[in-house]
Amino acid sequence: MEEVAARFPFWMIGALLGVGVWGMLGKRSLVKKLIGLNIFQSAIILFFIVGSMHTGATVPILWHGQHNPHAEDFVNPLPHVLMLTAIVVSVAITAVALAFMVRLHRAFGDLDEERILDELRR
Amino acid sequence: MSERHESALLHFMVRAVMTPAIMLYGLYVLVHGELSPGGGFQAGAILAAGLILSWLTLGRKSESSIFSRRTLIVVTVLGMVLYTGTGILAMLFGGDYLDYGAIPLEWLDYALPGELTRRQMGVFGIEIGVALAVFGTLSLAADYLTAPRSGDEEGEEQ
């Protein structure tokens, strides 16, 4: 049981990565591709957050006036910082992708990848 | 946005209760970002959420919102300028870029001695800059992405 609890997050993250790749490659709608990209990013973010975990540790915020804190009492703050950056970058990517989709929909009246490619080849 | 769907209760709840509460919470998250969970990005996202909620429910009318597109662009640029300006200010006082300890803020030395308060102030300054930049960018993106195709800017309705 312990073994399963220690390993279970990685299996779920692997499943999420698979779902993200399937959404990006197997779907024809550009919006669904973007959703797949977001799922992939969420899986990576979860992976880092799982890696920051210590058993019996608390959030990386010192209580007021605490001196000489021990690193084992707090989860690793570094992955949280890096993933905060990653979340903001993913928001930026999503905004730009949606803006381009709005332009594509104005130009082609559709967001289907194959139909847009057909239109371009014509 | 057609006028007949606007109910007085919805109007009151969004404009007088929910948006102010959400934006006040965003300010709280920003100001307490050094002492509790929170910080610039989260505060900017919450502030933008409050603004976008009011736009989504009440429509985008220029006379009803102090946040026009021009204002939002100015807010975004102001955030960037605040961030880089804090770094350059540290350089002007002889430190490295973004080395807040070099900024002389002796008049703020009431709580902690020496460099600590100055560093806190530097962290606070760039958190405000980040919050403004994120708030402006998210609001601008939401505004442009949801703008009707034929409408003019500022949501002037035909």
Add this chain to the structure above:
Amino acid sequence: MRLFALALALGTATLFIAASVDLPDRGDPDAPASNYVAPYYVEHVEEDIGVENVVSAVLADYRSYDTLGETVVIFTAGLAVLLALARRERHE
């Protein structure tokens, strides 16, 4: 094509799970990720910066260049949305 995508998705998931066997357990305090620079941040943040939220301290002080780049990224994204969707106004 869809079969290829499905195989690629399953392959990604399988590859990750197979590689995760060598990762340290969840909650392992001896994991290499938690043992080089991270303890320094927690143990020295009080005397270095005096900010109690370690995440904020690392974000805004120890690694403020990262945050600068990130702010530039989101600023550029806003600019890109603006350029992609802004219409030519009033003088056609």
